[in-house]
Amino acid sequence: MLSIKNLHATVEGEEILRGINLEIGPGEVHAIMGPNGSGKSTLGHVLTGREGYEVTAGEVTFMGQDLLALAPEERALAGLLLAFQYPVEIPGVSNMEFLKTAVDGIRKYRKLEALDSVSFMKLAREVCKRVDLDQNFLKRGVNEGFSGGEKKRNELMQMMLLEPHLAILDETDSGLDIDALQVVAAGINSMRDGKRSFVMITHYQRLLNFIEPDHVHVLGGGRIVRSGDKSLALELEDKGYGWLESEAV
Amino acid sequence: MSNFIDEALQRLPTETPDWLSEQRRRGRSSWKSSTMPTRKTEDWKYTRLRVLEEGAYLGRAERQDSSSPALTALRDQVKIPELDARMLVFVNGFYSPELSSPTAMDAMEVVHFSEADETQVETIRAHLGTAADRDKYMFTALSDSWLDDGVFVHVTQNSKVTTPLHIVWLTVPQREAFSLSQRLLVVMDAGSEATVVEHFASDGAQQNCFTNGVTELVLGANARLCHYRLHLEEEHALHIGGVHARLDRDARLNSFHLGLGSTLKRLDVVVRHEGNGAHCDLNGIYLPRHSQHIDYHTCIEHARPHCTTNEVFRGVISDNARAVFNGRIHIHPDAQKTVAQLSNKNLLTSNRAEVDTKPELEIYADDVKCTHGATVAQLDDYALYYLCSRGIAREHAQVMLSTGFINELINNLQHSTLGEYLKPVLSDMFVQQVTQRERAE
Numbered sequence: 001m002l003s004i005k006n007l008h009a010t011v012e013g014e015e016i017l018r019g020i021n022l023e024i025g026p027g028e029v030h031a032i033m034g035p036n037g038s039g040k041s042t043l044g045h046v047l048t049g050r051e052g053y054e055v056t057a058g059e060v061t062f063m064g065q066d067l068l069a070l071a072p073e074e075r076a077l078a079g080l081l082l083a084f085q086y087p088v089e090i091p092g093v094s095n096m097e098f099l100k101t102a103v104d105g106i107r108k109y110r111k112l113e114a115l116d117s118v119s120f121m122k123l124a125r126e127v128c129k130r131v132d133l134d135q136n137f138l139k140r141g142v143n144e145g146f147s148g149g150e151k152k153r154n155e156l157m158q159m160m161l162l163e164p165h166l167a168i169l170d171e172t173d174s175g176l177d178i179d180a181l182q183v184v185a186a187g188i189n190s191m192r193d194g195k196r197s198f199v200m201i202t203h204y205q206r207l208l209n210f211i212e213p214d215h216v217h218v219l220g221g222g223r224i225v226r227s228g229d230k231s232l233a234l235e236l237e238d239k240g241y242g243w244l245e246s247e248a249v
Numbered sequence: 250m251s252n253f254i255d256e257a258l259q260r261l262p263t264e265t266p267d268w269l270s271e272q273r274r275r276g277r278s279s280w281k282s283s284t285m286p287t288r289k290t291e292d293w294k295y296t297r298l299r300v301l302e303e304g305a306y307l308g309r310a311e312r313q314d315s316s317s318p319a320l321t322a323l324r325d326q327v328k329i330p331e332l333d334a335r336m337l338v339f340v341n342g343f344y345s346p347e348l349s350s351p352t353a354m355d356a357m358e359v360v361h362f363s364e365a366d367e368t369q370v371e372t373i374r375a376h377l378g379t380a381a382d383r384d385k386y387m388f389t390a391l392s393d394s395w396l397d398d399g400v401f402v403h404v405t406q407n408s409k410v411t412t413p414l415h416i417v418w419l420t421v422p423q424r425e426a427f428s429l430s431q432r433l434l435v436v437m438d439a440g441s442e443a444t445v446v447e448h449f450a451s452d453g454a455q456q457n458c459f460t461n462g463v464t465e466l467v468l469g470a471n472a473r474l475c476h477y478r479l480h481l482e483e484e485h486a487l488h489i490g491g492v493h494a495r496l497d498r499d500a501r502l503n504s505f506h507l508g509l510g511s512t513l514k515r516l517d518v519v520v521r522h523e524g525n526g527a528h529c530d531l532n533g534i535y536l537p538r539h540s541q542h543i544d545y546h547t548c549i550e551h552a553r554p555h556c557t558t559n560e561v562f563r564g565v566i567s568d569n570a571r572a573v574f575n576g577r578i579h580i581h582p583d584a585q586k587t588v589a590q591l592s593n594k595n596l597l598t599s600n601r602a603e604v605d606t607k608p609e610l611e612i613y614a615d616d617v618k619c620t621h622g623a624t625v626a627q628l629d630d631y632a633l634y635y636l637c638s639r640g641i642a643r644e645h646a647q648v649m650l651s652t653g654f655i656n657e658l659i660n661n662l663q664h665s666t667l668g669e670y671l672k673p674v675l676s677d678m679f680v681q682q683v684t685q686r687e688r689a690e
């Protein structure tokens with residue numbers, strides 16, 4: 001599904017990613033952990049093509065395509081979705097209009113019939129319920145005045161509506177209380193169908209109690225310094241990141 | 250280059266009621282003593298009137314064939330069916346009964362100055378020129394000097410008129426460039442309520458009209474007026490206009506302004522709080538593009554205590570267009586307990602676009618609450634990226650952000666039907682703009 005080879009990237013002239021190698025197969029769940037500032041979010045932004053995040057070396061193939069050659073919107077249409085760590089507030093653009101525009105685009109790309117407003121409304125309401133978000137949030141400006149947790153649920157809602165092949169969830173669990181965390185985890189689990197893949201960027205092993213990863217990677221200094229199975233996450237929980245730091249040089 | 254001051258003086262009005270001659274004479278003398286503004290004229294610092302002199306707008310407006318299919322089609326385009334309004338249509342300044350649908354409303358009198366009866370003439374004479382100051386606003390002087398007719402709207406005491414009055418001023422090009430004088434006087438007696446929509450539009454052809462428009466709104470005690478002034482004329486139109494309002498005790502004026510670009514548009518919006526407890530909501534949107542120029546000068550005079558003003562203007566400026574916004578709030582010594590807010594936000598969607606914004610607060614009373622703020626921003630790259638990351642094409646994302654910037658004001662219109670009419674018009678404009686830009690690249 002996704003193959004990253006020796007990926008180097010700079011932000012504002014500073015090298016943040018220094019040779020990432022990662023293979024993600026269909027249906028797999030990967031967790032990427034690592035201390036603050038280790039480059040987790042940067043990886044997500046580089047993969048989705050954010051301006052100013054410059055790839056200086058390496059290759060990324062997504063479902064047989066050269067991902068790095070595509071514009072951000074083309075990457076999304078190809079089936080890649082990043083749930084942002086810090087979703088953007090866009091006052092004046094209603095959440096409903098935003099979601100409908102995005103869904104219209106992706107359905108068109110997938111050669112599916114367009115949804116009329118009534119069917120879309122119905123679908124959006126269902127998805128709202130699935131992430132435990134009040135329907136009023138559809139009428140409000142995109143993320144406008146949403147709490148941290150509400151923004152995360154809105155990201156999840158977009159994932160459910162856009163049905164990507166690969167979802168990168170950047171700290172979708174942070175700032176949530178245990179109830180909300182369970183809602184989010186159930187939402188993610190409901191999207192697992194054996195084909196869709198997930199990359200869960202997280203700080204804590206907490207989320208992984210609810211969503212079992214196939215692989216766990218630790219990012220340090222812009223490289224993957226350790227990979228393992230879910231027991232690696234438990235080990236990290238126990239010992240912190242300190243013991244890996246010597247390996248990160 | 251010609252001398253516009255002299256040229257304008259040579260245009261004598263035709264067949265005009267005698268009782269207007271005094272006002273016209275004063276207008277002429279005031280206009281005669283004025284000089285064309287230069288860069289040093291504070292109120293016209295960023296807006297040059299060269300186009301007015303170069304364009305030689307010497308011709309007179311001519312009556313057009315209102316029954317032409319083109320004009321009927323244009324009328325249908327500007328009609329707002331859901332507004333359910335009484336619609337008066339003027340073409341190049343001439344009233345067109347064929348295009349209008351004036352269902353009579355007892356509580357609202359609408360007549361031409363030239364057709365006013367004795368009582369109406371008396372009311373007109375009592376109010377015309379009391380809100381618009383010809384010595385301060387030179388184009389009001391011009392309007393006075395050209396005064397041959399006008400539209401008079403009168404809402405009698407305590408009448409609540411629910412059907413909006415929709416006045417449409419259409420322009421189509423004439424063989425030679427011409428000038429047009431548009432004059433409206435709205436008198437709201439005490440306790441009355443009404444809605445007046447002033448709507449300026451043109452056909453798609455290159456316009457060669459200079460419109461000088463002066464509207465006066467006189468609100469009696471407790472009167473409520475919901476007023477819209479929509480400028481949707483095409484590219485080459487030239488408009489200098491003023492909306493001048495006087496508010497008596499506890500009167501409420503809600504005035505919304507929309508300006509799409511033109512070669513030149515300059516609007517002076519002046520509101521005087523003359524009675525205790527008057528309130529004004531003044532909102533506006535300006536959207537110049539290509540090489541257009543739009544200038545909104547607003548001035549709120551707080552002359553009495555306990556009055557409130559809430560003013561919000563937003564602009565999206567594209568391509569190499571230029572916008573000017575000047576928001577003055579003047580609080581006189583008497584105006585204690587004033588609450589006034591002014592906000593002006595601008596979005597530049599190109600790095601050649603320009604805006605000059607200046608809030609001006611002059612406060613001579615000590616017990617008042619006033620806030621003002623002006624911002625200028627570019628399209629937010631992070632927001633664009635967020636939208637694109639959901640598969641939305643960059644051009645479309647730009648349109649969404651531009652419309653989003655003004656949607657709040659459109660969504661809050663008192664008449665939501667008007668908002669529904671405007672939304673597609675505006676978003677089409679942004680789409681057109683993006684496609685033109687793409688083509689150019």
Ligand SMILES: Nc1ncnc2c1ncn2[C@@H]1O[C@H](COP(=O)(O)OP(=O)(O)O)[C@@H](O)[C@H]1O
Pocket residue numbers: 011012016034035036037038039040041042043
């Ligand atoms: N937009 C940016 N501008 C400048 N530096 C950035 C930007 N984004 C990230 N960085 C830098 O890149 C490094 C990695 O950041 P990030 O990827 O956000 O880490 P993580 O998500 O692992 O906490 C940090 O040192 C951060 O300061």
Ligand SMILES: [Mg+2]
Pocket residue numbers: 040041042085171
């Ligand atoms: Mg991060």
